[in-house]
Amino acid sequence: MRFSIRLALPLAFVIATVALVALPLIDRLTQKWFVRDLDIRSHLVSEVLRDEYAALDEKEITKPATVARLQHSLDRLVRDERIFAIAICSPAKKTIAATSTFASATTCGEAMAVEAERGEILEAKNGPLHVYTAPLAVHDGASLSVVVAHDMSFVTKRTSESRRA
Numbered sequence: 001m002r003f004s005i006r007l008a009l010p011l012a013f014v015i016a017t018v019a020l021v022a023l024p025l026i027d028r029l030t031q032k033w034f035v036r037d038l039d040i041r042s043h044l045v046s047e048v049l050r051d052e053y054a055a056l057d058e059k060e061i062t063k064p065a066t067v068a069r070l071q072h073s074l075d076r077l078v079r080d081e082r083i084f085a086i087a088i089c090s091p092a093k094k095t096i097a098a099t100s101t102f103a104s105a106t107t108c109g110e111a112m113a114v115e116a117e118r119g120e121i122l123e124a125k126n127g128p129l130h131v132y133t134a135p136l137a138v139h140d141g142a143s144l145s146v147v148v149a150h151d152m153s154f155v156t157k158r159t160s161e162s163r164r165a
Contacts, residue, residue, distance in 0.1 A: 027159060034155045035130060038082075039119045042132035042148040045077055045086065049146050050136050061088075061144070062096060070097040084129060085149040087111070088136065096144065105129055111147040121152060128152035 052073065053061060060066055074086045078099045087098035089108035105124050111131050114120045119132040130150040135143050 030159060031155060034152075035119055035121065038130040038150045038152075039132060041082075042119060042130070042150065043117070043134065045083070045148050046132070046134035046136070046146040048077075049073065049088070050134075053136065067097050074099050082150050082154065083148065084126070084151040085147075087147045089133075089145045089147055091143055091145075102147075102149070105149045106131060106147070108145070108147065111149070112145055116145075124149075126151075128156070 053070065056066065061070070070088060074088075074097060077083060077086055078101065085099050085102035085105045087102045087108060088096040089112060090096055093107075093109040093112055095102070095108050104126065106122060106129065110122070111133055114122075114131050114133050116133050116135060119130045122129050122131050130152050132148045132150075134146045134148075136146045137143055
């Protein structure tokens, strides 16, 4: 009995120490995995918009009929449960078209500060957002930007659920 206690206590201490050291590492790896997944999803959304609107020039893309069609496309894309907001921004960092949730999340100026084709997590009023920008080159060579913002609250929920389990 005495031998088993002398073995069990140090073993329990070592296991607890390894678990406490590994937890932050696992959290970071999980967050990187989620961010990579959202980068891929955001890239897919930007490619869909690029394919749909690349034939237009900068003047045509700002026409009311085109903006209305673009607005409809953006609203359809936001129906996804994790996509929080999408916008098309001009090189002057002005919003050409955006979903209704974009203004509460960020601005074109803030979003375009994010490195292109690479997402970053920004703290917004509504919680953490994964913001991804990608160039949307239109027919005449003007470079607009697509900004996709994903809600990151699900990462927090899943992390806290896994810690309780």
